[in-house]
Amino acid sequence: MKFKIDFSLDRRKLLAAIGAGAVSATTFPVFGQAAPLRKVVVIGGGMAGATVAKYLRLWSNQTVDVTIVEPSTSYVSNIMSNLVVTGQLQPSTLNYNWSKLTGSYGVKVVKGAVTSVVASGTGWSVNISGLATPLACDRVVVAPGISFDPVLDNVSQPLAVLHAWQAGPQTTQLRDLLAALPPTGTFVMSIPPAPYRCPPGPYERACVIADYLKRNKPGARIVVLDANPDVMAEPVNFKNAFSTLYGSNLTYLPGRKVKFITAGIAAFSGTVAVDVVGTGFTEAYAGDLLNIIPTQRAGAIAQTLGLCDATGFAPVNGVSFESTIKPGIHVIGDASKTALPKAGHVGNQGAKICADAILRLFANQQPYPTPTANSACFSPLSSTVASWLTAVYQYEQQVDLSWKYVARDQVSALTGATEAGAPSVQNFSKMSTWYKTLMTETFA
Ligand SMILES: Cc1cc2nc3c(=O)[nH]c(=O)nc-3n(C[C@H](O)[C@H](O)[C@H](O)COP(=O)(O)OP(=O)(O)OC[C@H]3O[C@@H](n4cnc5c(N)ncnc54)[C@H](O)[C@@H]3O)c2cc1C
Numbered sequence: 369m370k371f372k373i374d375f376s377l378d379r380r381k382l383l384a385a386i387g388a389g390a391v392s393a394t395t396f397p398v399f400g401q402a403a404p405l406r407k408v409v410v411i412g413g414g415m416a417g418a419t420v421a422k423y424l425r426l427w428s429n430q431t432v433d434v435t436i437v438e439p440s441t442s443y444v445s446n447i448m449s450n451l452v453v454t455g456q457l458q459p460s461t462l463n464y465n466w467s468k469l470t471g472s473y474g475v476k477v478v479k480g481a482v483t484s485v486v487a488s489g490t491g492w493s494v495n496i497s498g499l500a501t502p503l504a505c506d507r508v509v510v511a512p513g514i515s516f517d518p519v520l521d522n523v524s525q526p527l528a529v530l531h532a533w534q535a536g537p538q539t540t541q542l543r544d545l546l547a548a549l550p551p552t553g554t555f556v557m558s559i560p561p562a563p564y565r566c567p568p569g570p571y572e573r574a575c576v577i578a579d580y581l582k583r584n585k586p587g588a589r590i591v592v593l594d595a596n597p598d599v600m601a602e603p604v605n606f607k608n609a610f611s612t613l614y615g616s617n618l619t620y621l622p623g624r625k626v627k628f629i630t631a632g633i634a635a636f637s638g639t640v641a642v643d644v645v646g647t648g649f650t651e652a653y654a655g656d657l658l659n660i661i662p663t664q665r666a667g668a669i670a671q672t673l674g675l676c677d678a679t680g681f682a683p684v685n686g687v688s689f690e691s692t693i694k695p696g697i698h699v700i701g702d703a704s705k706t707a708l709p710k711a712g713h714v715g716n717q718g719a720k721i722c723a724d725a726i727l728r729l730f731a732n733q734q735p736y737p738t739p740t741a742n743s744a745c746f747s748p749l750s751s752t753v754a755s756w757l758t759a760v761y762q763y764e765q766q767v768d769l770s771w772k773y774v775a776r777d778q779v780s781a782l783t784g785a786t787e788a789g790a791p792s793v794q795n796f797s798k799m800s801t802w803y804k805t806l807m808t809e810t811f812a
Pocket residue numbers: 411412413414415416417437438439440443445446447448449450480481482483511512513514532533534535565566569667668669700701702703710711712713714715744745746
């Protein structure tokens with residue numbers, strides 16, 4: 369495999385590359401002679417799991433047996449779900465399934481949730497709820513996404529909070545409660561400490577909800593309580609939107625970590641108490657609708673399998689996404705702990721690096737030593753304009769000799785991600801092309 373970054377790309381070519389959802393100029397070896405038949409079980413058929421399954425089949429010339437185990441009958445995309453919350457998109461635009469992966473690539477799909485994985489000979493035995501016979505395989509790929517930590521210090525179980533951070537029934541529930549917000553009501557949302565799924569996502573939600581309120585309930589307002597010290601992604605465009613577009617109806621408060629909630633009379637209303645980080649003070653904010661996004665960690669099965677460290681995420685070797693705790697098991701997507709952001713586009717890229725590494729390992733080769741991934745994210749800032757954020761992530765050796773993914777601007781090659789110069793209608797239209805391309809790249 370030859371990953372190549374062309375740092376001389378101009379901005380137009382860059383956007384075309386993002387639209388293609390591609391790792392820049394990539395060619396892959398064909399692993400057609402793998403013998404004996406190798407088997408891989410993928411736990412979770414989301415952004416990362418669906419991609420790794422597809423590319424294991426595609427790049428092995430369909431010689432590796434690949435099974436996705438997934439409890440749901442369809443996948444609901446988180447990406448674009450903020451526009452379902454505001455009623456701009458229909459929920460059906462978020463629905464995907466695995467029929468094309470099965471029909472075009474021969475990926476097998478078993479319905480069920482993985483409950484345990486046990487070492488068996490040189491491979492693994494994967495136990496699935498409701499299935500008497502475990503699945504045997506050579507390697508396991510764990511891609512369960514995230515789970516939510518208890519958010520408050522006065523409860524021991526995850527609260528019944530309305531986060532809508534795992535798209536599905538909560539997405540439409542938040543949409544319906546937003547539509548029912550009193551005309552002069554207050555919408556309070558909280559942002560968890562990083563790392564969390566989709567760094568720009570909460571700020572995007574704050575903007576599109578402020579836009580919705582401006583258009584539909586001009587007397588209502590939104591209060592954003594951020595546990596982080598500052599806006600975590602696209603700071604220029606989001607802060608600009610907070611102070612200009614939404615200067616009159618959005619209050620952004622960094623350094624506010626949710627401490628506890630006192631329930632109100634209406635569903636998901638009440639008062640949120642927050643620690644003002646680093647001061648020892650507590651403040652309280654009353655809301656007619658509370659959208660609390662809890663602290664996150666890897667999906668529950670990654671915890672059960674003992675793949676996570678104290679951060680709650682699973683440390684992996686960046687060249688293969690193989691667990692550094694349990695070799696032979698790979699962890700991809702949001703559940704893994706790398707310097708890559710937790711995003712669907714990145715989950716797709718990491719899954720390809722993992723698929724390539726597994727095929728090389730099956731062919732008794734070493735994983736490619738310096739893989740590259742890219743990240744692109746379009747963020748709607750209203751119902752008509754969007755911004756974007758992008759970076760190339762190069763796996764490279766650091767001065768202390770450790771290895772990690774380092775973000776680089778695709779144009780200047782300087783360290784760090786690049787955000788759009790300004791939000792625009794044109795970006796909003798490109799966002800739909802990017803979304804369709806990424807989802808086709810993953811599920812078709
Ligand atoms: C509001 C919002 C907006 C976002 N916008 C963007 C964006 O614009 N761009 C972007 O790149 N990313 C975005 N993201 C982030 C993106 O959705 C996630 O990073 C991505 O879905 C992670 O992929 P994943 O495969 O790790 O997890 P998921 O996509 O969540 O998939 C996990 C799958 O694992 C299954 N599973 C869980 N446990 C088990 C088990 N025990 N056995 C079998 N299967 C199991 C689940 O059912 C699920 O299907 C957004 C997220 C949110 C919440």
